[in-house]
Amino acid sequence: METTTPARAADPSGVPAPPRLGHSPALSSGAGRAVARIAAFAVCQAAMIAGLGLLITGPARNLWPLSAEDALNDAFERVRNDALTTASAIASGAGDTYTVVGVTVLCCLALLVVPPLPRWRAALFLALAVWLQSLVFLLITEAVDRTRPDVERLDASPPTSSYTSGHTGAATALYAGLAVLVLSRVRGRWGRVVAVLLLLIPLLVGLARLYRGMHHPSDVVGGLLNGALSLFVVGRAVLADDAWAARPPADAVDIAVAAAERRPGPSREAAVVIVNPTVTDTATRDRLRLVLAQRGHADVTFVETTERDTGGGQAADAVRGGAGLIVACGGDGTIRAVADALAGTGVTLAVVPCGTGNLLARNLGLPLDPADALAAALTGEPRALDLGTISGDGIDRTHFTAMSGAGLDAAVMGSTSDRAKSALGWPAYVLAGLGELRGPRMRLTVTLDGAPALHRTARMVLIANIGTVQGGTALVPGARPDDGLLDLALFDPRGAGGWLRAASVLLRGSRPTGTAGGAHGGPVEFFTFRRAELTFTRPQPREVDGDPVASGRRIIAEVRPGALTVLLPAGEK
Numbered sequence: 001m002e003t004t005t006p007a008r009a010a011d012p013s014g015v016p017a018p019p020r021l022g023h024s025p026a027l028s029s030g031a032g033r034a035v036a037r038i039a040a041f042a043v044c045q046a047a048m049i050a051g052l053g054l055l056i057t058g059p060a061r062n063l064w065p066l067s068a069e070d071a072l073n074d075a076f077e078r079v080r081n082d083a084l085t086t087a088s089a090i091a092s093g094a095g096d097t098y099t100v101v102g103v104t105v106l107c108c109l110a111l112l113v114v115p116p117l118p119r120w121r122a123a124l125f126l127a128l129a130v131w132l133q134s135l136v137f138l139l140i141t142e143a144v145d146r147t148r149p150d151v152e153r154l155d156a157s158p159p160t161s162s163y164t165s166g167h168t169g170a171a172t173a174l175y176a177g178l179a180v181l182v183l184s185r186v187r188g189r190w191g192r193v194v195a196v197l198l199l200l201i202p203l204l205v206g207l208a209r210l211y212r213g214m215h216h217p218s219d220v221v222g223g224l225l226n227g228a229l230s231l232f233v234v235g236r237a238v239l240a241d242d243a244w245a246a247r248p249p250a251d252a253v254d255i256a257v258a259a260a261e262r263r264p265g266p267s268r269e270a271a272v273v274i275v276n277p278t279v280t281d282t283a284t285r286d287r288l289r290l291v292l293a294q295r296g297h298a299d300v301t302f303v304e305t306t307e308r309d310t311g312g313g314q315a316a317d318a319v320r321g322g323a324g325l326i327v328a329c330g331g332d333g334t335i336r337a338v339a340d341a342l343a344g345t346g347v348t349l350a351v352v353p354c355g356t357g358n359l360l361a362r363n364l365g366l367p368l369d370p371a372d373a374l375a376a377a378l379t380g381e382p383r384a385l386d387l388g389t390i391s392g393d394g395i396d397r398t399h400f401t402a403m404s405g406a407g408l409d410a411a412v413m414g415s416t417s418d419r420a421k422s423a424l425g426w427p428a429y430v431l432a433g434l435g436e437l438r439g440p441r442m443r444l445t446v447t448l449d450g451a452p453a454l455h456r457t458a459r460m461v462l463i464a465n466i467g468t469v470q471g472g473t474a475l476v477p478g479a480r481p482d483d484g485l486l487d488l489a490l491f492d493p494r495g496a497g498g499w500l501r502a503a504s505v506l507l508r509g510s511r512p513t514g515t516a517g518g519a520h521g522g523p524v525e526f527f528t529f530r531r532a533e534l535t536f537t538r539p540q541p542r543e544v545d546g547d548p549v550a551s552g553r554r555i556i557a558e559v560r561p562g563a564l565t566v567l568l569p570a571g572e573k
Contacts, residue, residue, distance in 0.1 A: 034237045038128070041233040046136045049226055053144035053163045056218050069216045073149040076211045084211065085154065091208035092155070094201055095167030100174050104130050107178065118369075122184075125238045126177045133173040133230035137166050140226070146219070154212040164222030165206060165215045172202040172227025180235065202227065269324025270299040274314045274338055276330030277304045279354045280370070287371035288329065288352065295378045297325065305330065311337030319347050325567075329370060331355015332402055336545040340399040343387050343563045350377040350567045357546055359402040363466035363481065364568055377567035384562035385481045388465045394550035395542070399560070401465060401481070402545050406534070406555060407442055408460035408491070410541035413548050441492070443537040448488070448529040456525075460491040461534060463557045476526065477505075484561040485528045493523040531558045 060066055093099055104127060111123040141161040148162040160166065179198040182191055206220035215223075271292055275285060285302060292300050301323075303314045311328060315338040318326055328338040329352040342349055352370045353361035366373040390404050391397035403409075444461065446454040464487045467479035479487040493502040502523040534555040542549050 037237050038132070038233055041236075042132055042136060042230075045226070045229045045233060046139045049136065049164065049222055049229070050140050050143040052225075053140060053146065053222060056163065057144060057146050066218060069218060070150070072217055073151050073210065073213065077151045077213060080211070088154070088208040088211045091201075091204040092167060092212060092214075094175075095171035095205035095209075097166075097170070100130060100170040104174055111181075121238055122181050125234055126174070126181070128238065129173045129177045129227075129230045129234045130170060132234055133169045133227050134166075136226055136230065137164060137169050137223075140164055140222075141166075146216075149213050149216055151213040153214055155214055157214075162215055163219045164226055165209050165219045166223065167209055168202060168206040168215075168220050168223030169226040169230075171205040172224050173230050175199070175201040176227065177231050177235075180231065180239075184239075268296040268298075270322065271297045271301070271325040271327060272314075272318035272321070272323040273300060273302045273327040273329060274311050274318070274334070275302060275304055276311075276334045276354060279331060279356075280329050284329070284354065284370050288327065288374055291371055291374045291378065292327075295375075305334055305337070309337075310334060312341040314338075315341035319345055323347065325350060327352055327374065329354050332357050332359050332545045333547045335360055336399065336401050336547070339387060339401050339564050342565075343399050343560060346565055348382050348565050348567055350374055352377075357469075359466060359469060359546070360481075363402070363468050364566070366569070376569040380567050380569040382565050383482065383568045385564045385566050386465055386484060386486075387560045387563040388463060388486050389558045389560060390463065390544055391556045392542070392554040393552040395544070395552065395555075398544065399563070400463075400545045401564070403462055403464045403466065403476075404542070404544045404555075404557070405460065405462040406536065406540040406542045407458060409462060410543040410548060413543045413546055442540050445535045446488070446490075446527075447533040448527055449531055456490055456492065458490045458492045460489075461555075462489040462491070463487070463532065463555070464489060465559075478526070482562075484559065485530060486532070486557060486559045488527040488529060488532055490525040490527075491523065492525075498523040529557075529559075532556070 056066060108123040108127050111119040111126070138160075140163065144161055144163045146161045146163040148157055158166075175198045179195040182195045182198065185191070186194065202224060206215075206224060209215045209220060210217060273285075273288060273292075289300060289302070301318075303318075305311045305314060311330065311334045315326055315328075319342065325348050326338060326342060327350045328335050331353075332355060334355065335351055339349065351361050351364065351366060352374050353366065353368050354370050358368060361368065361373060367376055385401075387399045387401060388404065389397055389399055441457050441459055442461075443455075443457050446456060448454075462476060464476040464479040465481050467474050467476040467487070469475045476487050476489045491502060493499045505524045532555075534557075536553045539551045539553050541551050542555065
């Protein structure tokens with residue numbers, strides 16, 4: 001039998017549409033076969049549990065231990081009291097349909113939106129497991145007709161069969177599924193403790209259903225089995241790398257790149273991709289390589305940063321080697337180090353966000369998916385962006401792309417562990433910040449562009465080339481990386497009222513205009529400048545683009561207009 005390959009969609013001119021950058025049939029994950037596998041195993045799962053139910057209600061109903069189930073239900077009815085009834089209602093509620101659906105949706109959203117990266121497989125695993133057990137449960141209740149225990153029931157009896165326990169099955173799929181995800185992400189004792197607590201919930205739900213007279217013990221066992229099998233079936237198809245359906249061949253990337261290189265089109269300049277290996281996995285590198293090949297970059301070299309050289313040395317070597325395009329793949333620290341080496345060279349930079357904050361990428365309008373960000377940059381155009389320089393006692397003159405500062409923000413950067421950032425993403429900074437809010441206020445003198453000195457107190461000082469941080473908050477409203485200026489923000493809220501006024505300024509996304517000779521402007525002050533000198537009365541923690549540097553008493557900041565050439569999507573600046 002012959003098979004035909006569907007033609008690729010064409011535009012009105014009849015020319016086949018090019019593939020989406022970073023994607024190729026050679027890199028297909030085989031989602032269709034994964035669905036088919038789940039469906040096949042789900043049929044077997046439903047048949048097995050339904051067969052067990054027909055056995056329980058038929059030939060085996062008078063055999064032990066099934067013959068003892070009525071006595072156990074009677075025993076639960078006899079020990080009821082107000083405290084146990086209240087506790088059972090709470091436990092049973094954990095497996096209620098509305099609770100399970102709500103918790104599932106919230107957990108899936110968290111897996112998709114909480115950095116460092118969307119965890120699509122984890123979210124898909126949880127959602128499919130809960131959905132599959134529900135589907136199997138409905139099929140079984142139609143196939144197995146079993147009446148509920150002959151005791152006083154504390155809940156309204158639903159129209160479904162007593163076999164299996166839907167509450168128990170749903171709780172098993174949800175909470176045991178969360179336990180699986182916790183064990184795969186959180187190492188050490190705390191991960192095991194949380195997983196054990198999650199695994200206890202389905203057992204408590206099942207016990208509560210027995211206490212409340214809603215199910216026979218074998219119904220609860222059937223529910224546990226349904227939920228556990230749903231997790232196994234979905235997890236085997238979705239989570240296990242070695243079992244992912246239609247897994248591409250080992251040389252899939254080579255096949256896709258070779259196909260892209262054979263496509264007619266102009267050959268572009270040599271490219272060097274500088275990657276931070278702690279935040280860039282092999283799959284991400286493969287997709288970046290494919291994106292570059294699809295845009296005509298056949299001569300591509302990947303180099304890794306190291307603990308001692310975070311990108312600057314690699315970028316300088318690439319420039320000396322004649323590279324026409326540098327791709328920086330990492331967090332703000334990696335981007336800063338590469339930009340520092342490229343300042344003033346005219347060599348084009350493509351920013352690929354792979355870190356925790358990714359402030360520059362967010363402000364440049366780049367997607368946060370690495371391959372999508374590179375594809376957007378390569379289909380855009382080069383733009384000249386400003387860089388800031390910073391120096392001081394204990395800080396050699398260096399460039400920064402996003403923000404530098406002293407005080408609260410620098411203390412937060414220094415107190416946030418790499419482990420916390422890896423596990424939580426940027427919310428780790430928020431948690432660390434709560435512990436630093438009561439830090440001492442600092443006194444400083446500010447001189448902007450040679451104007452008379454300003455004497456201020458502050459909890460946090462920010463020198464900004466960009467204005468927006470995570471969550472879309474305009475921390476320094478109006479700051480732009482292409483206006484030839486840097487922005488200074490002084491945060492000095494006093495008491496709860498001061499923090500609220502500061503928050504209102506940030507939420508409005510606009511700011512009062514500060515001048516070098518202006519009076520004190522309240523909890524937040526903003527200034528623009530080309531050169532600033534800040535002198536503190538005591539050494540303060542300091543940071544450059546999110547990386548802590550030596551504490552000190554002096555900061556000198558200057559702007560270098562248009563010093564960096566960056567590829568940006570059309571219409572973005």
